[in-house]
Amino acid sequence: MSDWKPIKTCPYGKEVILGRDKGNPGITSGFRIDKNLFMAGMQIYQEPTHWMPLPSPPKQDTI
Numbered sequence: 001m002s003d004w005k006p007i008k009t010c011p012y013g014k015e016v017i018l019g020r021d022k023g024n025p026g027i028t029s030g031f032r033i034d035k036n037l038f039m040a041g042m043q044i045y046q047e048p049t050h051w052m053p054l055p056s057p058p059k060q061d062t063i
Contacts, residue, residue, distance in 0.1 A: 004050040007032075016054055022047035029054065 010017065010032045018027055019038045023045070030040030038048035 004052050007038075007048045007051055010048070010051040017051045018054060019045065019048055020050045021045035022049050 004020070007019075010019075012032050012034075014031060016029055016031055018029055019032075019040065020027055021038065028040040028043075028045075030038055030043075030045075032048070032051070033039045033044075036046060036048065038045040038051075
């Protein structure tokens, strides 16, 4: 899996990413909508700090 990157390098728009916010210790998936806004579902995070691309899906079922 990729390393965390500074939010200033995050692409804007429709690319789904994993994100972290200064005020939230968890990790969430969503997309960057503005310089300092990250949207995940109906939640908007106002102080995103880091991001990383989603990992590749599994190559085959493991069940």
